[in-house]
Amino acid sequence: MAHPNDRYRAPALDKGLDILELLAEQPHGLTRAEIVKAMGRSPSEIYRMLERLVARHYVTRSQQGDRHALSLKLFELGHRHPPIERLVAQALPAMEAFAKASEQSCHLGIYSRGNVTVVAQVNGPGNWGLTLRLGVRVGLVDTGSGHVLLAFQSEQRRAQMLAEHDALDGERPMPEPQLQPLLQRVRALGYWQGDSQQAFGVVDISMPVLGLQGNALAVLTCPFVRRIDRPQGPGLDAARQLLASAASELSIA
Known part of the structure:
Protein backbone atom coordinates (compact mmCIF):
# COMPACT_ATOMS: atom_id res chain seq x y z
CA MET A 1 0.00 0.00 0.00
CA ALA A 2 1.17 3.54 -0.70
CA HIS A 3 2.61 5.43 2.24
CA PRO A 4 0.44 8.42 3.22
CA ASN A 5 3.47 10.69 3.37
CA ASP A 6 4.68 9.93 -0.16
CA ARG A 7 5.73 13.22 -1.73
CA TYR A 8 4.53 12.42 -5.25
CA ARG A 9 1.17 10.70 -5.47
CA ALA A 10 -0.46 8.99 -8.45
CA PRO A 11 -3.73 7.63 -7.03
CA ALA A 12 -4.74 5.64 -10.11
CA LEU A 13 -1.32 4.01 -10.36
CA ASP A 14 -1.35 3.29 -6.62
CA LYS A 15 -4.70 1.52 -6.93
CA GLY A 16 -3.44 -0.66 -9.75
CA LEU A 17 -0.26 -1.58 -7.90
CA ASP A 18 -2.24 -2.29 -4.73
CA ILE A 19 -4.40 -4.76 -6.65
CA LEU A 20 -1.36 -6.50 -8.14
CA GLU A 21 0.34 -6.78 -4.75
CA LEU A 22 -2.87 -8.12 -3.18
CA LEU A 23 -3.37 -10.76 -5.87
CA ALA A 24 0.30 -11.80 -5.66
CA GLU A 25 -0.45 -13.23 -2.21
CA GLN A 26 -3.54 -15.15 -3.37
CA PRO A 27 -2.67 -18.27 -5.40
CA HIS A 28 -6.35 -19.03 -6.06
CA GLY A 29 -7.35 -15.46 -6.85
CA LEU A 30 -10.10 -13.30 -5.37
CA THR A 31 -13.56 -12.23 -6.40
CA ARG A 32 -14.14 -8.56 -7.13
CA ALA A 33 -16.13 -8.27 -3.89
CA GLU A 34 -13.21 -9.76 -1.93
CA ILE A 35 -10.80 -7.31 -3.54
CA VAL A 36 -13.10 -4.38 -2.70
CA LYS A 37 -13.31 -5.54 0.92
CA ALA A 38 -9.56 -6.15 1.30
CA MET A 39 -8.63 -2.76 -0.15
CA GLY A 40 -11.36 -0.66 1.44
CA ARG A 41 -12.15 0.98 -1.90
CA SER A 42 -15.44 1.67 -3.63
CA PRO A 43 -16.72 -1.02 -6.05
CA SER A 44 -16.65 1.42 -8.96
CA GLU A 45 -12.97 2.26 -8.39
CA ILE A 46 -12.01 -1.41 -8.29
CA TYR A 47 -14.18 -2.30 -11.30
CA ARG A 48 -12.52 0.22 -13.59
CA MET A 49 -9.02 -0.66 -12.48
CA LEU A 50 -9.61 -4.42 -12.77
CA GLU A 51 -10.98 -3.99 -16.27
CA ARG A 52 -7.81 -2.19 -17.34
CA LEU A 53 -5.53 -4.77 -15.67
CA VAL A 54 -7.42 -7.58 -17.41
CA ALA A 55 -7.29 -5.75 -20.74
CA ARG A 56 -3.50 -5.31 -20.38
CA HIS A 57 -3.13 -9.00 -19.37
CA TYR A 58 -1.67 -8.34 -15.91
CA VAL A 59 -4.71 -10.02 -14.35
CA THR A 60 -6.74 -12.98 -15.59
CA ARG A 61 -10.48 -13.46 -15.09
CA SER A 62 -12.02 -16.90 -14.59
CA GLN A 63 -14.39 -18.23 -17.24
CA GLN A 64 -17.24 -17.72 -14.80
CA GLY A 65 -16.16 -14.09 -14.57
CA ASP A 66 -16.21 -13.92 -10.77
CA ARG A 67 -12.57 -14.54 -9.82
CA HIS A 68 -9.42 -12.63 -10.66
CA ALA A 69 -5.81 -13.81 -10.39
CA LEU A 70 -2.38 -12.52 -11.24
CA SER A 71 -1.20 -13.53 -14.71
CA LEU A 72 2.37 -14.45 -15.67
CA LYS A 73 2.98 -11.13 -17.41
CA LEU A 74 5.02 -9.61 -14.57
CA PHE A 75 7.11 -12.77 -14.38
CA GLU A 76 7.70 -12.60 -18.15
CA LEU A 77 8.62 -8.91 -17.99
CA GLY A 78 11.11 -9.58 -15.20
CA HIS A 79 12.85 -12.22 -17.28
CA ARG A 80 13.09 -9.88 -20.26
CA HIS A 81 15.20 -7.52 -18.13
CA PRO A 82 18.56 -7.64 -19.93
CA PRO A 83 20.93 -8.10 -16.93
CA ILE A 84 18.87 -11.02 -15.57
CA GLU A 85 18.47 -12.54 -19.03
CA ARG A 86 22.21 -12.41 -19.64
CA LEU A 87 23.01 -13.80 -16.20
CA VAL A 88 20.63 -16.74 -16.62
CA ALA A 89 21.86 -17.47 -20.16
CA GLN A 90 25.45 -17.56 -18.91
CA ALA A 91 24.61 -19.55 -15.78
CA LEU A 92 22.54 -22.37 -17.24
CA PRO A 93 25.39 -24.28 -18.98
CA ALA A 94 27.51 -24.19 -15.80
CA MET A 95 24.51 -25.24 -13.70
CA GLU A 96 23.68 -28.11 -16.04
CA ALA A 97 27.30 -29.32 -15.94
CA PHE A 98 27.24 -29.18 -12.13
CA ALA A 99 23.94 -31.07 -11.91
CA LYS A 100 25.22 -33.83 -14.19
CA ALA A 101 28.54 -34.23 -12.36
CA SER A 102 27.15 -34.00 -8.81
CA GLU A 103 23.84 -35.78 -9.46
CA GLN A 104 22.17 -32.95 -7.53
CA SER A 105 19.83 -30.09 -8.40
CA CYS A 106 20.84 -26.44 -8.11
CA HIS A 107 19.28 -23.01 -8.40
CA LEU A 108 20.45 -19.44 -8.95
CA GLY A 109 19.14 -16.62 -6.75
CA ILE A 110 19.43 -12.85 -6.81
CA TYR A 111 18.53 -10.21 -4.25
CA SER A 112 15.14 -8.64 -4.93
CA ARG A 113 12.83 -6.54 -2.77
CA GLY A 114 14.22 -7.57 0.59
CA ASN A 115 14.58 -11.30 -0.06
CA VAL A 116 16.02 -13.76 -2.58
CA THR A 117 14.32 -14.59 -5.89
CA VAL A 118 15.11 -17.81 -7.78
CA VAL A 119 15.81 -16.92 -11.43
CA ALA A 120 17.18 -20.23 -12.72
CA GLN A 121 16.74 -23.88 -11.71
CA VAL A 122 18.31 -27.12 -12.98
CA ASN A 123 17.26 -30.59 -11.88
CA GLY A 124 19.69 -33.40 -11.19
CA PRO A 125 19.81 -36.30 -13.67
CA GLY A 126 18.17 -38.86 -11.35
CA ASN A 127 14.62 -39.34 -10.13
CA TRP A 128 15.27 -37.72 -6.75
CA GLY A 129 16.15 -34.19 -5.74
CA LEU A 130 14.88 -31.00 -4.17
CA THR A 131 13.86 -28.24 -6.56
CA LEU A 132 12.47 -24.72 -6.20
CA ARG A 133 10.02 -23.09 -8.57
CA LEU A 134 11.27 -20.31 -10.81
CA GLY A 135 10.30 -16.93 -9.41
CA VAL A 136 9.81 -18.16 -5.86
CA ARG A 137 11.09 -15.91 -3.08
CA VAL A 138 13.16 -17.37 -0.24
CA GLY A 139 14.23 -15.76 3.00
CA LEU A 140 17.18 -13.40 3.30
CA VAL A 141 18.14 -14.22 6.90
CA ASP A 142 17.27 -17.91 7.30
CA THR A 143 18.66 -19.52 4.12
CA GLY A 144 22.12 -20.28 2.80
CA SER A 145 21.33 -18.22 -0.29
CA GLY A 146 20.46 -15.19 1.81
CA HIS A 147 23.48 -15.58 4.07
CA VAL A 148 25.83 -15.61 1.10
CA LEU A 149 24.20 -12.62 -0.59
CA LEU A 150 24.46 -10.65 2.66
CA ALA A 151 27.99 -11.77 3.54
CA PHE A 152 29.52 -10.62 0.28
CA GLN A 153 28.37 -6.99 0.33
CA SER A 154 29.71 -3.73 1.63
CA GLU A 155 28.50 -2.78 5.11
CA GLN A 156 26.37 -0.03 3.64
CA ARG A 157 24.73 -2.29 1.06
CA ARG A 158 24.17 -5.06 3.63
CA ALA A 159 22.45 -2.60 5.98
CA GLN A 160 20.22 -1.43 3.15
CA MET A 161 19.25 -5.01 2.25
CA LEU A 162 18.39 -5.82 5.86
CA ALA A 163 16.35 -2.62 6.16
CA GLU A 164 14.35 -3.64 3.08
CA HIS A 165 13.82 -7.19 4.32
CA ASP A 166 10.28 -8.39 4.99
CA ALA A 167 9.84 -11.71 6.78
CA LEU A 168 8.30 -14.45 4.63
CA ASP A 169 5.82 -17.03 5.88
CA GLY A 170 7.52 -19.53 8.18
CA GLU A 171 10.75 -17.54 8.40
CA ARG A 172 12.87 -18.07 11.49
CA PRO A 173 14.01 -14.66 12.73
CA MET A 174 17.69 -14.20 13.54
CA PRO A 175 18.78 -11.37 15.88
CA GLU A 176 21.54 -9.15 14.56
CA PRO A 177 24.06 -10.20 17.30
CA GLN A 178 23.66 -13.75 15.99
CA LEU A 179 23.50 -12.87 12.31
CA GLN A 180 26.64 -10.73 12.05
CA PRO A 181 29.13 -13.38 13.34
CA LEU A 182 27.49 -15.93 11.04
CA LEU A 183 28.00 -13.66 8.03
CA GLN A 184 31.63 -13.09 9.02
CA ARG A 185 32.18 -16.87 9.05
CA VAL A 186 30.56 -17.22 5.64
CA ARG A 187 32.81 -14.53 4.20
CA ALA A 188 35.91 -16.10 5.75
CA LEU A 189 35.03 -19.55 4.36
CA GLY A 190 33.90 -18.22 1.01
CA TYR A 191 30.63 -20.15 1.05
CA TRP A 192 27.75 -21.41 3.21
CA GLN A 193 27.14 -25.03 4.12
CA GLY A 194 24.65 -26.19 6.71
CA ASP A 195 21.42 -28.02 7.42
CA SER A 196 18.44 -26.55 5.63
CA GLN A 197 16.08 -24.55 7.85
CA GLN A 198 13.19 -25.46 5.55
CA ALA A 199 13.50 -29.24 4.97
CA PHE A 200 14.77 -32.17 7.03
CA GLY A 201 17.66 -34.20 5.67
CA VAL A 202 18.86 -31.51 3.26
CA VAL A 203 22.25 -29.80 3.45
CA ASP A 204 22.33 -26.45 1.67
CA ILE A 205 25.55 -25.42 -0.08
CA SER A 206 25.61 -21.84 -1.36
CA GLY A 211 31.37 -9.02 -9.29
CA LEU A 212 34.45 -6.91 -9.90
CA GLN A 213 34.36 -5.37 -6.42
CA GLY A 214 34.00 -8.74 -4.68
CA ASN A 215 30.30 -8.26 -4.03
CA ALA A 216 27.80 -11.06 -4.62
CA LEU A 217 25.82 -10.46 -7.81
CA ALA A 218 23.97 -13.74 -7.34
CA VAL A 219 24.18 -16.97 -5.37
CA LEU A 220 24.37 -20.55 -6.61
CA THR A 221 22.80 -23.06 -4.24
CA CYS A 222 22.66 -26.85 -4.14
CA PRO A 223 20.13 -28.43 -1.76
CA PHE A 224 22.20 -31.58 -1.27
CA VAL A 225 20.19 -34.77 -0.73
CA ARG A 226 22.11 -37.91 0.24
CA ARG A 227 20.75 -41.01 -1.47
CA ILE A 228 20.40 -44.13 0.70
CA ASP A 229 19.95 -46.40 -2.33
CA ARG A 230 22.90 -44.90 -4.24
CA PRO A 231 25.80 -44.48 -1.78
CA GLN A 232 28.40 -44.57 -4.56
CA GLY A 233 27.26 -41.21 -5.97
CA PRO A 234 29.27 -38.01 -5.43
CA GLY A 235 29.34 -37.02 -1.77
CA LEU A 236 28.89 -33.70 -0.02
CA ASP A 237 32.54 -32.62 -0.31
CA ALA A 238 32.64 -33.42 -4.01
CA ALA A 239 29.40 -31.54 -4.60
CA ARG A 240 30.78 -28.49 -2.76
CA GLN A 241 33.93 -28.48 -4.90
CA LEU A 242 31.89 -28.79 -8.09
CA LEU A 243 29.58 -25.97 -7.02
CA ALA A 244 32.57 -23.77 -6.18
CA SER A 245 33.96 -24.36 -9.67
CA ALA A 246 30.62 -23.46 -11.26
CA ALA A 247 30.31 -20.26 -9.21
CA SER A 248 33.93 -19.32 -10.00
CA GLU A 249 33.23 -19.81 -13.71
CA LEU A 250 30.32 -17.36 -13.50
CA SER A 251 32.13 -14.78 -11.35
CA ILE A 252 33.82 -11.80 -12.92
CA ALA A 253 35.94 -10.85 -9.89
Whole structure:
Protein backbone atom coordinates (compact mmCIF):
# COMPACT_ATOMS: atom_id res chain seq x y z
CA MET A 1 0.00 0.00 0.00
CA ALA A 2 1.17 3.54 -0.70
CA HIS A 3 2.61 5.43 2.24
CA PRO A 4 0.44 8.42 3.22
CA ASN A 5 3.47 10.69 3.37
CA ASP A 6 4.68 9.93 -0.16
CA ARG A 7 5.73 13.22 -1.73
CA TYR A 8 4.53 12.42 -5.25
CA ARG A 9 1.17 10.70 -5.47
CA ALA A 10 -0.46 8.99 -8.45
CA PRO A 11 -3.73 7.63 -7.03
CA ALA A 12 -4.74 5.64 -10.11
CA LEU A 13 -1.32 4.01 -10.36
CA ASP A 14 -1.35 3.29 -6.62
CA LYS A 15 -4.70 1.52 -6.93
CA GLY A 16 -3.44 -0.66 -9.75
CA LEU A 17 -0.26 -1.58 -7.90
CA ASP A 18 -2.24 -2.29 -4.73
CA ILE A 19 -4.40 -4.76 -6.65
CA LEU A 20 -1.36 -6.50 -8.14
CA GLU A 21 0.34 -6.78 -4.75
CA LEU A 22 -2.87 -8.12 -3.18
CA LEU A 23 -3.37 -10.76 -5.87
CA ALA A 24 0.30 -11.80 -5.66
CA GLU A 25 -0.45 -13.23 -2.21
CA GLN A 26 -3.54 -15.15 -3.37
CA PRO A 27 -2.67 -18.27 -5.40
CA HIS A 28 -6.35 -19.03 -6.06
CA GLY A 29 -7.35 -15.46 -6.85
CA LEU A 30 -10.10 -13.30 -5.37
CA THR A 31 -13.56 -12.23 -6.40
CA ARG A 32 -14.14 -8.56 -7.13
CA ALA A 33 -16.13 -8.27 -3.89
CA GLU A 34 -13.21 -9.76 -1.93
CA ILE A 35 -10.80 -7.31 -3.54
CA VAL A 36 -13.10 -4.38 -2.70
CA LYS A 37 -13.31 -5.54 0.92
CA ALA A 38 -9.56 -6.15 1.30
CA MET A 39 -8.63 -2.76 -0.15
CA GLY A 40 -11.36 -0.66 1.44
CA ARG A 41 -12.15 0.98 -1.90
CA SER A 42 -15.44 1.67 -3.63
CA PRO A 43 -16.72 -1.02 -6.05
CA SER A 44 -16.65 1.42 -8.96
CA GLU A 45 -12.97 2.26 -8.39
CA ILE A 46 -12.01 -1.41 -8.29
CA TYR A 47 -14.18 -2.30 -11.30
CA ARG A 48 -12.52 0.22 -13.59
CA MET A 49 -9.02 -0.66 -12.48
CA LEU A 50 -9.61 -4.42 -12.77
CA GLU A 51 -10.98 -3.99 -16.27
CA ARG A 52 -7.81 -2.19 -17.34
CA LEU A 53 -5.53 -4.77 -15.67
CA VAL A 54 -7.42 -7.58 -17.41
CA ALA A 55 -7.29 -5.75 -20.74
CA ARG A 56 -3.50 -5.31 -20.38
CA HIS A 57 -3.13 -9.00 -19.37
CA TYR A 58 -1.67 -8.34 -15.91
CA VAL A 59 -4.71 -10.02 -14.35
CA THR A 60 -6.74 -12.98 -15.59
CA ARG A 61 -10.48 -13.46 -15.09
CA SER A 62 -12.02 -16.90 -14.59
CA GLN A 63 -14.39 -18.23 -17.24
CA GLN A 64 -17.24 -17.72 -14.80
CA GLY A 65 -16.16 -14.09 -14.57
CA ASP A 66 -16.21 -13.92 -10.77
CA ARG A 67 -12.57 -14.54 -9.82
CA HIS A 68 -9.42 -12.63 -10.66
CA ALA A 69 -5.81 -13.81 -10.39
CA LEU A 70 -2.38 -12.52 -11.24
CA SER A 71 -1.20 -13.53 -14.71
CA LEU A 72 2.37 -14.45 -15.67
CA LYS A 73 2.98 -11.13 -17.41
CA LEU A 74 5.02 -9.61 -14.57
CA PHE A 75 7.11 -12.77 -14.38
CA GLU A 76 7.70 -12.60 -18.15
CA LEU A 77 8.62 -8.91 -17.99
CA GLY A 78 11.11 -9.58 -15.20
CA HIS A 79 12.85 -12.22 -17.28
CA ARG A 80 13.09 -9.88 -20.26
CA HIS A 81 15.20 -7.52 -18.13
CA PRO A 82 18.56 -7.64 -19.93
CA PRO A 83 20.93 -8.10 -16.93
CA ILE A 84 18.87 -11.02 -15.57
CA GLU A 85 18.47 -12.54 -19.03
CA ARG A 86 22.21 -12.41 -19.64
CA LEU A 87 23.01 -13.80 -16.20
CA VAL A 88 20.63 -16.74 -16.62
CA ALA A 89 21.86 -17.47 -20.16
CA GLN A 90 25.45 -17.56 -18.91
CA ALA A 91 24.61 -19.55 -15.78
CA LEU A 92 22.54 -22.37 -17.24
CA PRO A 93 25.39 -24.28 -18.98
CA ALA A 94 27.51 -24.19 -15.80
CA MET A 95 24.51 -25.24 -13.70
CA GLU A 96 23.68 -28.11 -16.04
CA ALA A 97 27.30 -29.32 -15.94
CA PHE A 98 27.24 -29.18 -12.13
CA ALA A 99 23.94 -31.07 -11.91
CA LYS A 100 25.22 -33.83 -14.19
CA ALA A 101 28.54 -34.23 -12.36
CA SER A 102 27.15 -34.00 -8.81
CA GLU A 103 23.84 -35.78 -9.46
CA GLN A 104 22.17 -32.95 -7.53
CA SER A 105 19.83 -30.09 -8.40
CA CYS A 106 20.84 -26.44 -8.11
CA HIS A 107 19.28 -23.01 -8.40
CA LEU A 108 20.45 -19.44 -8.95
CA GLY A 109 19.14 -16.62 -6.75
CA ILE A 110 19.43 -12.85 -6.81
CA TYR A 111 18.53 -10.21 -4.25
CA SER A 112 15.14 -8.64 -4.93
CA ARG A 113 12.83 -6.54 -2.77
CA GLY A 114 14.22 -7.57 0.59
CA ASN A 115 14.58 -11.30 -0.06
CA VAL A 116 16.02 -13.76 -2.58
CA THR A 117 14.32 -14.59 -5.89
CA VAL A 118 15.11 -17.81 -7.78
CA VAL A 119 15.81 -16.92 -11.43
CA ALA A 120 17.18 -20.23 -12.72
CA GLN A 121 16.74 -23.88 -11.71
CA VAL A 122 18.31 -27.12 -12.98
CA ASN A 123 17.26 -30.59 -11.88
CA GLY A 124 19.69 -33.40 -11.19
CA PRO A 125 19.81 -36.30 -13.67
CA GLY A 126 18.17 -38.86 -11.35
CA ASN A 127 14.62 -39.34 -10.13
CA TRP A 128 15.27 -37.72 -6.75
CA GLY A 129 16.15 -34.19 -5.74
CA LEU A 130 14.88 -31.00 -4.17
CA THR A 131 13.86 -28.24 -6.56
CA LEU A 132 12.47 -24.72 -6.20
CA ARG A 133 10.02 -23.09 -8.57
CA LEU A 134 11.27 -20.31 -10.81
CA GLY A 135 10.30 -16.93 -9.41
CA VAL A 136 9.81 -18.16 -5.86
CA ARG A 137 11.09 -15.91 -3.08
CA VAL A 138 13.16 -17.37 -0.24
CA GLY A 139 14.23 -15.76 3.00
CA LEU A 140 17.18 -13.40 3.30
CA VAL A 141 18.14 -14.22 6.90
CA ASP A 142 17.27 -17.91 7.30
CA THR A 143 18.66 -19.52 4.12
CA GLY A 144 22.12 -20.28 2.80
CA SER A 145 21.33 -18.22 -0.29
CA GLY A 146 20.46 -15.19 1.81
CA HIS A 147 23.48 -15.58 4.07
CA VAL A 148 25.83 -15.61 1.10
CA LEU A 149 24.20 -12.62 -0.59
CA LEU A 150 24.46 -10.65 2.66
CA ALA A 151 27.99 -11.77 3.54
CA PHE A 152 29.52 -10.62 0.28
CA GLN A 153 28.37 -6.99 0.33
CA SER A 154 29.71 -3.73 1.63
CA GLU A 155 28.50 -2.78 5.11
CA GLN A 156 26.37 -0.03 3.64
CA ARG A 157 24.73 -2.29 1.06
CA ARG A 158 24.17 -5.06 3.63
CA ALA A 159 22.45 -2.60 5.98
CA GLN A 160 20.22 -1.43 3.15
CA MET A 161 19.25 -5.01 2.25
CA LEU A 162 18.39 -5.82 5.86
CA ALA A 163 16.35 -2.62 6.16
CA GLU A 164 14.35 -3.64 3.08
CA HIS A 165 13.82 -7.19 4.32
CA ASP A 166 10.28 -8.39 4.99
CA ALA A 167 9.84 -11.71 6.78
CA LEU A 168 8.30 -14.45 4.63
CA ASP A 169 5.82 -17.03 5.88
CA GLY A 170 7.52 -19.53 8.18
CA GLU A 171 10.75 -17.54 8.40
CA ARG A 172 12.87 -18.07 11.49
CA PRO A 173 14.01 -14.66 12.73
CA MET A 174 17.69 -14.20 13.54
CA PRO A 175 18.78 -11.37 15.88
CA GLU A 176 21.54 -9.15 14.56
CA PRO A 177 24.06 -10.20 17.30
CA GLN A 178 23.66 -13.75 15.99
CA LEU A 179 23.50 -12.87 12.31
CA GLN A 180 26.64 -10.73 12.05
CA PRO A 181 29.13 -13.38 13.34
CA LEU A 182 27.49 -15.93 11.04
CA LEU A 183 28.00 -13.66 8.03
CA GLN A 184 31.63 -13.09 9.02
CA ARG A 185 32.18 -16.87 9.05
CA VAL A 186 30.56 -17.22 5.64
CA ARG A 187 32.81 -14.53 4.20
CA ALA A 188 35.91 -16.10 5.75
CA LEU A 189 35.03 -19.55 4.36
CA GLY A 190 33.90 -18.22 1.01
CA TYR A 191 30.63 -20.15 1.05
CA TRP A 192 27.75 -21.41 3.21
CA GLN A 193 27.14 -25.03 4.12
CA GLY A 194 24.65 -26.19 6.71
CA ASP A 195 21.42 -28.02 7.42
CA SER A 196 18.44 -26.55 5.63
CA GLN A 197 16.08 -24.55 7.85
CA GLN A 198 13.19 -25.46 5.55
CA ALA A 199 13.50 -29.24 4.97
CA PHE A 200 14.77 -32.17 7.03
CA GLY A 201 17.66 -34.20 5.67
CA VAL A 202 18.86 -31.51 3.26
CA VAL A 203 22.25 -29.80 3.45
CA ASP A 204 22.33 -26.45 1.67
CA ILE A 205 25.55 -25.42 -0.08
CA SER A 206 25.61 -21.84 -1.36
CA MET A 207 28.39 -20.13 -3.32
CA PRO A 208 28.61 -16.46 -4.33
CA VAL A 209 28.76 -15.31 -7.93
CA LEU A 210 31.09 -12.35 -7.50
CA GLY A 211 31.37 -9.02 -9.29
CA LEU A 212 34.45 -6.91 -9.90
CA GLN A 213 34.36 -5.37 -6.42
CA GLY A 214 34.00 -8.74 -4.68
CA ASN A 215 30.30 -8.26 -4.03
CA ALA A 216 27.80 -11.06 -4.62
CA LEU A 217 25.82 -10.46 -7.81
CA ALA A 218 23.97 -13.74 -7.34
CA VAL A 219 24.18 -16.97 -5.37
CA LEU A 220 24.37 -20.55 -6.61
CA THR A 221 22.80 -23.06 -4.24
CA CYS A 222 22.66 -26.85 -4.14
CA PRO A 223 20.13 -28.43 -1.76
CA PHE A 224 22.20 -31.58 -1.27
CA VAL A 225 20.19 -34.77 -0.73
CA ARG A 226 22.11 -37.91 0.24
CA ARG A 227 20.75 -41.01 -1.47
CA ILE A 228 20.40 -44.13 0.70
CA ASP A 229 19.95 -46.40 -2.33
CA ARG A 230 22.90 -44.90 -4.24
CA PRO A 231 25.80 -44.48 -1.78
CA GLN A 232 28.40 -44.57 -4.56
CA GLY A 233 27.26 -41.21 -5.97
CA PRO A 234 29.27 -38.01 -5.43
CA GLY A 235 29.34 -37.02 -1.77
CA LEU A 236 28.89 -33.70 -0.02
CA ASP A 237 32.54 -32.62 -0.31
CA ALA A 238 32.64 -33.42 -4.01
CA ALA A 239 29.40 -31.54 -4.60
CA ARG A 240 30.78 -28.49 -2.76
CA GLN A 241 33.93 -28.48 -4.90
CA LEU A 242 31.89 -28.79 -8.09
CA LEU A 243 29.58 -25.97 -7.02
CA ALA A 244 32.57 -23.77 -6.18
CA SER A 245 33.96 -24.36 -9.67
CA ALA A 246 30.62 -23.46 -11.26
CA ALA A 247 30.31 -20.26 -9.21
CA SER A 248 33.93 -19.32 -10.00
CA GLU A 249 33.23 -19.81 -13.71
CA LEU A 250 30.32 -17.36 -13.50
CA SER A 251 32.13 -14.78 -11.35
CA ILE A 252 33.82 -11.80 -12.92
CA ALA A 253 35.94 -10.85 -9.89
